Amino acid sequence: MTQIPLETHPLYTTIAPVIQSWYQAPPTPPSHGPTFRDWRWHEGRRRGLTDALTKLSEKDIPGKDLIEHYLRDQYRRLCRPSTLRNSLTAIDQFVSFLKAGGKSQLEEITRDDLGAWIEHEQDRGIKPSTIKMRLRNVNAFLRSLIEAAWISPEVLSKRMIIKLPDALPRAIDPDDLNRLLAVVDSIRDRAMILVLLRTGMRIGELLDTVVADVNLRERRIAIYEAAKTRVGRVVYLSDDARAALQSWLRERESHKLFLFYGQGGYSLSYQAARAILTKYLARAGLLHKGYTLHAFRHTCATELLNAGMRLECVQQLLGHSSIEMTRRYARLTDKTREQEYFRAMAIIERRQGNADQHRDYHLPQTPQAAELLSAYGENLYEHPETVRDLGRCPHRRGNHQEDPPVYRPSSHQGAQGQDHQLPPGRHPRVL
DSSP states (O other), rough: OOOOGGGSSGTTTHHHHHHHHHSSSOOOOOSSSOOOOHHHHHHHHHHHHHHHHHHHHTTOOOOHHHHHHHHHHHHHHTTHHHHHHHHHHHHHHHHHHHHHOOOOGGGGGHHHHHHHHHHHHHHTTHHHHHHHHHHHHHHHHHHHHHTSSSOGGGGGGSSOOOOOOOOOOOOOOOHHHHHHHHOOHHHHHHHHHHHHHHHHHOOOHTTOGGGGGTTTTTTTTEEEEEEETTEEEEEEOOOHHEEEEHHHHSSOOOOOSSSSBOGOOOBBOHHHHHHHHHHHHTTTTOOGGOOOOHHHHHHHHHHHHHHHHHHHHHHHHOSSSSSHHHHHHHHHHHHHHHHHHHHHHHHHHHHHHHHHOOOOOOOOOOOOOHHHHHHTTTTTTHHHHHHHHHHHHTOTTOOOOOOOOOOOOOOOOOTSSSSOOOOTTTOOOOO
């Protein structure tokens, strides 16, 4: 594939010599002056800007000069190379969508364009978290255009909020973890997996670790700048992680700076680390589970909380800027809530079991004829033989109430020519 010479582009004449020198030989750390860590930080930033501007020069989108100005402004504000890369990706997606819709100038952007682009990304099946991140980057770019009076403030007059599901962190099942560790046969790979599992480090933090950051005697690793929050912290090594790391330090090439390195001595890439995990997941028959490198971090936090570590300590070890992020793991490991649930459920089941033992499952018996007709007994006295026949049915089982008064029908009327009367509310017992 023929490479386009960058020095011919009018926008990048200042950086073309630097890029061409990189094609010939990669930069090396200086022998004096700034430390390796400082040199690596500044060199990474410069290379991040150069890569972003190089990719921008190869794109056919409107407003390239405004996008370049915004990227350079991010570089001056000490943004990380990943921030520049993510910004360029989001802006490119948005501006390419505008171009496909027939707009050739960024000054033509409206609020409806922003909403239509979000719907377009959703229709493409992009994850909500990715859409939210890209929208945040695009909004930052549009705010810079508003401040420079390139577009109308109405474009961002009202915030567009992408609601994300509050899903549970996904830890690796203990049985799956044992199966995975059983198939790891490389000293380097085992050390990398166990350090991720026992320290809760992000994969980017581990890949940026140099040998000087590791202190086996004090069983700790210093993270001078976190991958997300840019806040330093210290993590600690368990016995098995320390033993695995000692084995790897004895085998690795001692002159390499990075703890886990790839070809040429540079830091091992994320793609290479992901390929290593995929290989062992397939070997253990767990590839369908969808475990990622970040799942080791979730597993570490879950196990620490299960072991009784306080939430504030876990927050410091993981490097969370807010304890609310750490509290997500508490939903997986809340032993108090679990115990309360099973205690209450045991009471419910025991109560239900006792009720089942005393319950009569027979059909209710049909009321006796005498009971059904008792309310109408006074109207049947003129047919005593009928009442006598129906009344021969025994009383309902279990009824030990006092027998009702006996009524003996007479063939003649009383002295006054009237029938015998019973006290109100009393029914006759037929003989």
